[in-house]
Amino acid sequence: MTLLFSHVLVYDLMSVSFFSPMEKASDFRFSDFYTIVADDRAVSTLDEDIVIVPVDGYTRREMARVIDDIDFCEPGAVGLDIAFAPPSDPDDDPLAESLTGCENLVMPVRVSSDDDGVHTQHLSYYDDLVNPKGGFAAVNIQGDAGERTTVREFSRSFKTEEGIVPSLPSALIRLARPEAAAKLAERPEHDEFIKFASRKFDIIDPEEIVDYPDLIKGKIVLVGKMQNAGDLHVTPLDNFMPGLLIHAHTTSTLLSGDFIRELTPFESYAVAAVTCFLIVLLNMRLWDSPAGPLVVRVVQMAMLYAMIMGGTMAYIYYGIDLNFAFAILSTSLGVAGCDVYIGLFTKGGFCDRIVKLFKRSNNDRI
Secondary structure, three states, rough: OOOHHHHHOOHHEEEEHOOOHHOOOOHHHHHHHHHHHHHHHOOOOOEEEEEEEOOOOHHHHHHHHHHHHHHHHHOOOEEEEOOOOOOOOHHHHHHHHHHHHHEEEEEEEEEEEOOOEEEEOOOOOOOHHHHHOEEEEEEEOOOOOOOOOOOOEEEEEEEEOEEEEEEHHHHHHHHHOOHHHHHHHHHOOEEEEEOOOEEEEEEHHHEEEEEHHHHOOOOOEEEOOOOHHHHHEEOEEEEEHHHHHHHHHHHHHHHOOOOOOEOOOHHHHHHHHHHHHHHHHHHHOOOOOOOOHHHHHHHHHHHHHHHHHHHHHHHHHHHHEOOOHHHHHHHHHHHHHHHHHHHHOOOOOOHHHHHHHHHHHHHHHO
């Protein structure tokens, strides 16, 4: 009955929103807590395969120079996360030549849906100039920016009426790291979790690209804006993370093959059932001993601590997302249910006293 009650009547508490900041209380998961703890450690990893080049405030001519400088340093792949409007003077437009000349450049598109189906929405004026080697890739980021939902997962590709469109991270590793792309192709096609915790990236000033060619050569280079207010998203670590940085974390997850495995619903229910049964059994065995209630509460707190610490270690070291929300809720309600049962139905409880009072009243009448 406790399991049923916790699942049917108070399932909203499974979001564990009481652990979260107020601005994220409506959308919080146990994995977010694990991510925050993991990122808080002193240990962090610099991804040596990915470089970010921010171009906020750059003109079209300056962008052309940046792309030329990157191409000169022989990158493994260049992902462009920026859309271009038509130039004011098409006859004097250096950007067109720069985009055409960069062979490993991946141009951005957006996948959108309407009543007629799912379509590829081209974003830039220069889409006709894309190099066939690089091609197009979708820059869609999961999570609705308007509703501020948290971005946790990514799609490797999108099915549209025009065909299969790879995501930007998938297209980049196909160009720069074919061996990682081959391993990824062996996995079932489904959304994957992004590993945000403890990952750092080199962010190079565009003016310093030619001074540090070794930071670019053979690397995956992401070019875009880091301060675009329309491209800031909520993630487990940051309420305003740039889309370009999310693409970097996603690409890093694909390259490392460090994917997160979630518990299945059956596994989550099994863990909840076992923990609930154990705490209820202990409570019913010790209810009439002097130190019984104290022992039960201590064990309950120890189980809670073990769940949180064990879940955090499993997430950090083994990539397993142990969602203990249902287990914590069911054990808490199990203890409360035992208190109600003991108070009502055991010897000396409310019902026992009512029965004794009724018998005494009958005896007095006789």
